[in-house]
Amino acid sequence: MSELVGNVLMGVALVFMTCGVYGIFRFRHFYLRILISSKVDTVGFITLTAGIMVKSGLNFFTLKVLIIVVFFVLTNPLATHSIARSAYKSQYPLPEDDV
Amino acid sequence: MAELVSFIIFFLGxxxxxxxxxxxxxxxxxxxxxxxxxxxxxxxxxxxxxxxPISDALPEQMVDPLPQALMITAIVIGISSTAVALAMYSQLHRKYGTDDWKKLMKIRLEEDA
Amino acid sequence: MPVTIVFLLAMVVLAVASIQVRKAEIAVIYLGIFSLFNAIFYLFYSAPDLSLAEAVIGSALATALFLVAIKGYTLRRTQIKSEYRSPKMRLALFGELFWGVVFLTIGFIVISFYFGTVQDVGKPAWYHYVRSFISDTGARNAVTAIYLNYRVFDTLFEALLLLVGILATAYFLEWPEGKEPEEEIATKPDSEIVARISGLLYPFILLYGFYIIVNGHLTPGGGFQGGAILASVFIIRYFAQRRLGINIFILQRLEKSFFLGIIALSMLLLLPEFMNSDFKVFHLVLMNILIGFKVCCGLAILFFCFIFQQTKVEDTKGRSERG
Amino acid sequence: MIPGYLFVLVPIAFGTLLFFTNSRQAKRGVIIFQLALILASLYNLTKLRFLESHVSIETFAGWDRIIGISLKWDLVSSLFVMLTAGLFFFLFLFDYRGDHVDQLFLMLLCTIQGLIIGIFLAHDFFNVFILYEVATILVSILIMFRKDKQSVYDGIFYLLTNLVAMTFFLFGIALLYRMLGVLDFALTREQMALLSDRRALILPYTFLVTALSLKIAILPLFSWLPRAHATPSAPSTVSALLSGLFVKSSLYLFFRIRNIFDPFLELTELFLILGWLTALFGALLALSQKDIKLILAYSTVSQLGLITFGLSLNQDLAFWGAVYHIINHAIFKSTLFLSAGIISEIYRTRDIERIRGVGKGMPLVAAGTIFAILGVTGAPFFSGSMSKYWIVASAKDNLTTLGIYLANFGTITCFIRYSRIFFGVQKNSENSSCSLWKMQHIVVFVMGLFSLFGGLFARELIILFFAKQLPVDPLSYFQKIMIFFASLIGGFFVLRVIERTGILKKIRELDLSFNSVAAFMFLFFSMSFLYLSLKYAPQ
Known part of the structure; x- marks a missing residue:
């Protein structure tokens, strides 16, 4: 059972990521792209690791994966924030209209 | 395959x-x-x-640990020599105002004369 | 393995890219990705220790150093374009083509010669190491056994090299000897979010670094890798708070003392009656800890030297523009 | 015997300890330490001399040589260790009151002393590599010690070329280890015998040889050396150390590695020609320079070529002659660099045309320098003459003999030009304002005397140190003396002619950029690879 749930979760993660990749190509502007990539990365990664955790059951390995997830959730938005912020500060132009 | 690639990258460098x-x-x-x-x-x-090469494996199954130990050394060597080269580079750029080897050589020859 | 082939091809492409790209920053980023691919590749080749070292030192730290070092000096896009169109550049392109042909020919000959002649005559060293490293040294990780016991004489010079490299960097970048720089490095207050969240990250990084160091003789990792991870705490702290509340002088002294400690500790190996089986493991852990602290101090100094230099360059630039 | 790793590690640890003292204590401590080191190396040398085999191999922490790192003491290496200790003692004495001397400088010198000793004793490929790598970075600090505009270029040029060479070296080690599975010198040789096809060794050997050729500054790859050894702002002790001792460690390593490969592959003809060309070309370039430090540096290139030539003659007599010449050259070249340092400091110029009247102003320095010059040119009864005599005596055919005379003729001509600084009168006589410590003069004089002793007691010294009896035939030695005087007179006239033509200025402006050095390295690599693969092609 947990095997199946895990596989389904990982599949869902792949769907998320595919959408994200499509989004990166669809949007033309830097700020939009960075938004998309960050969101997709975070959501996709969390779903993926959730799938792995469910699949492996409750043991020491799951704990390690959990720590990685916590670390990732903390750092990934932070990195995106820093990049976007420094781009803004160094006067990278904002998009002129919506999309 | 990996050996081939390492040769290629070496010659590329x-x-x-x-x-x-x-x-x-x-x-x-x-x-x-x-x-x-x-x-x-x-x-x-x-x-x-x-x-x-960690003791979970049988001795015969282990990969040779010596290259790995040596290459950790090589990586540390790499970072320190890169750091020194970069530090020198920034000095060089500040004193000569260019980072083109040919121009550098010309300026240096004029200094000598 | 098809996966490894993909990685290898990607490595070649990235290497070409990092050479051919004109802007130095982009080339450096390519180089960083190249190192990261290398690090992952080593995992396939059963070299986790090396993979960790390459990921932490080669990929992360080297890229950071490169970026900080070249920040003030790279060409603007217009400069590159104007140089690109000059007749001199065309001549240079011709030269590149010529050398490309020469390298292709010679490289092809050398590589085909290599694959035609290479042969193996056995691995005496491998045979010795894998049979006896546990009983000889008490380590469970053969790599640690080699670099902390069998070939510790090399490791001493490795530590010395790091010491000397840092000495050289600090000397060339004109760190004011024995003093902290008086003015605060940054004037702008930094992002509140970054500061807060990186505060949350410290315990994770510290824990991970210490884990790598202390378990160096059991699992992949050891003093060098763990020390580099610990050093990243200092780097993050800089990005979070932008204030150098760090006394480089003390760090340098500490680093030298740790180095002396490493030499003294490795000398214990020469006293066989001292090295019973319990003490052997203790010795390995102690060596790893000392190396880890030394590497941590060293890499932190390295990074701050470059940062300090960079702000100095910007300072003088700003002054000359104003004046 | 005192274990070898102590000779390596104790100077390094001592140097690091110096940081925790003040500079007065540090200077005194260093002098005492050097004396102790000389005594220790003397003790080891005597012990080794009375051993039956004259060889002692030790491994660190007592592991087997296959898995551990071994150090090897033999008569040559132990003598070199003593030479290192002795030379450093004089260098420290020379610099005792220098104003550039602080803990950092002393630490760098002590560390590099340990490393050089390590290179002399090392018996393991990777160990050699890492020792060299540390030494390269250390030397680049020493070159850039004053951080002025010229030395920055020289420093980065030195650093990058040598790092590239060390990468070649590491690749050679990698290839060797992949095929043979060991790193120890002696074991490598044993494993090589197991190879079914010796062509497998061609590629690793080419990589190693390319790296070492750059290190010993053979013909197309020498352009880093004069820059590094004669950086205007580097302290003269640094120049003396680099030119006198540090390159010698590469030479020593070169012939050790060549000996490992010798029964399987040899490149002797190539190195015979390249060494000779280097000797000639170096002398020519030395002749064209104006800067006294550059003259000395190019003359080092020329002498290195001569030593390589001697080592490649593949004869016992030439080999010992070359080894003796390494020692002699270490002594007289460091004397010359030290005296050049004193002279350029007092005259405030390094231009050879503007320095005159050294003989009158500083008799001790002048005497020491003249002794050293007589040594380097191979004047009768001075050390250079004996070592060159043995190299010449083992040359069987006339062509080689003539080649050596020609190379020596170049050296003589260039030093005739150099020795003009002793005569004449200095025009602007404000040089007495600079007060120098008398000890420096004495050091130069004493070191100059060594090159006289080295010539007078050459045979006895060789017997004492190497337990070898090298023949000296009085008749042919007399013949050599005649040739020396003939070339002295010839050199005088050639110099006159050459200086009028203005060709010297053109030669002086020849220089290679870093890219060209890299290109030459690649060409050297591919040429020696093609040469070897054709020579050992399957029939």
Missing amino acids: LYALVVKRSVIKSIIALVLMETAVILYFVSGGFEEGKLP
Whole structure:
């Protein structure tokens, strides 16, 4: 059972990521792209690791994966924030209209 | 395959040393060459199916640990020599105002005369 | 393995890219990705220790150093374009082509010669190491056994090299000897979010670094890798708070003392009656800890030297523009 | 015997300890330490001399040589260790009151002393590599010690070329280890015998040889050396150390590695020609320079070529002659660099045309320098003459003999030009304002005397140190003396002619950029690879 749930979760993660990749190509502007990539990365990664955790059951390995997830959730938005912020500060132009 | 690639990257780095006239490119090329050697050292004696040299594996299954130990040394060497080269590069750029080897040589020759 | 082939091809492409790209920053980023691919590749080749070292030192730290070092000096896009169109550049392109042909020929000959002649005559060293490293040294990780016991003489010079490299960097970048720089490095207050969250990250990084160091003789990793991870705490702290509340002088002294400690400790190996089986493991852990602290101090100094230099360059630039 | 790793590690640890003292204590401590080191190396040398085999191999922490790192003491290496200790003692004495001397400088010198000793004793490929790598970075600090505009270029040029060479070296080690599975010198040789096809060794050997050729500054790859050894702002002790001792460690390593490969592959003809060309070309370039430090540096290139030539003659007599010449050259070249340092400091110029009247102003320095010059040119009864005599005596055919005379003729001509600084009168006589410590003069004089002793007691010294009896035939030695005087007179006239033509200025402006050095390295690599693969092609 947990095997199946895990596989389904990982599949869902792949769907998320595919959408994200499509989004990166669809949007033309830097700020939009960075938004998309960050969101997709975070959501996709969390779903993926959730799938792995469910699949492996409750043991020491799951704990390690959990720590990685916590670390990732903390750092990934932070990195995106820093990049976007420094781009803004160094006067990278904002998009002129919506999309 | 990995050996082939390490040879290719090594010669690529050497090629960059010969044709690229910027100092920073030379440093990058040097890093590439070092990495190529590390890649060669690790992949040289590797056989399919060997395990990491940690005591969970049987002795016969273990990969050769010596190249790995040596290459950790090589990586540390790489970072320190890169740091020194970069520090020198920034001094050089501040004093000469260019990072082109040919222009540097000309200025240096004028200094001598 | 098809996966490894993909990685290898990607490595070649990235290497070419980092050489051919004109802007130095982009070349450096390519180089960093190249190192990261290398690090992952080493995992396939059963070299986790090396993979960790390459990921932490080669990929992360080297890229950071490169970026900080070249920040003030790279060409603007217009400069590159104007140089690209000059007749001199065309001559240079011709030269590149010529050398490309020469390298292709010689490289092809050398590589085909290599694959035609290479042979193996056995691995005496491998045979010795894998049979006896546990009983000889008490380590469970053969790599640690080699670099902390069998070939510790090399490791001493490795530590010395790091010491000398840092000495050289600090000397060339004109760190004011024995003093902290008086003015505060940054004037702008930094992002509140970054500061807060990186505060949350410290315990994770510290824990991970210490884990790598202390378990160096059991699992992949050891003093060098763990020390580099610990050093990243200092780097993050800089990005979070932008204030150098760090006394480089003390760090340098500490580093030298740790180095002396490493030499003294490795000398214990020469006293066989001292090295019973319990003490052997203790010795390995102690060596790893000392090396880890030394590397941590060293890499932190390295990074701050470059940062300090960079702000100095910007300072003088700003002054000359104003004046 | 005192274990070898102590000789390596104790100077390094001592140097690091110096940081925790003040500079007065540090200077005194260093002098005492050097004396102790000389005594220790003397003790080891005597012990070794009375051993039956004259060889002692030790491994660190007592592991087997296959898995551990071994150090090897033999008569040559132990003598070199003593030479290192002795030379450093004089260098420290010379610099005792220098204003550039602080803990950092002392630490760098002590560390590099340990490393050089390590290179002399090392018996393991990777160990050699890492020792060299540390030494390269250390030397680049020493070159850039004053951080002025010229030395920055020289420093980065030195650093990058040598790092590239060391990458070649590491690749060679990687290839060797992949095929043979060991790193120890002696074991490598044993394993090589197991190879079914010796062509497998061609590629690793080419990589190693390319790296070492750059290190010993053979013909197309020498352009880093004069820059590094004669950086205007580097302290003269640094120049003396680099030119006198540090390159010698590469030479020593070169012939050790060549000996490992010798039964399987040899490149002797190539190195015979390249060494000779280097000797000639170096002398020519030395002749064209104006800067006294550059003259000395190019003359080092020329002498290195001569030593390589001697080592490649493949004869016992030439080999010992070359080894003796390494020692002699270490002594007289460091004397010359030290005296050049004193002279350029007092005259405030390094231009050879503007320095005159050294003989009158500083008799001790002048005497020491003249002794050293007589040594380097191979004047009768001075050390250079004996070592060159043995190299010449083992040359069987006339062509080689003539080649050596020609190379020596170049050296003589260039030093005739150099020795003009002793005569004449200095025009602007404000040089007495600079007060120098008398000890420096004495050091130069004493070191100059060594090159006289080295010539007078050459045979006895060789017997004492190497337990070898080298023949000296009085008749042919007399013949050599005649040739020396003939070339002295010839050199005088050639110099006159050459200086009028203005060709010297053109030669002086020849220089290679870093890219060209890299290109030459690649060409050297591919040429020696093609040469070897054709020579050992399957029939």
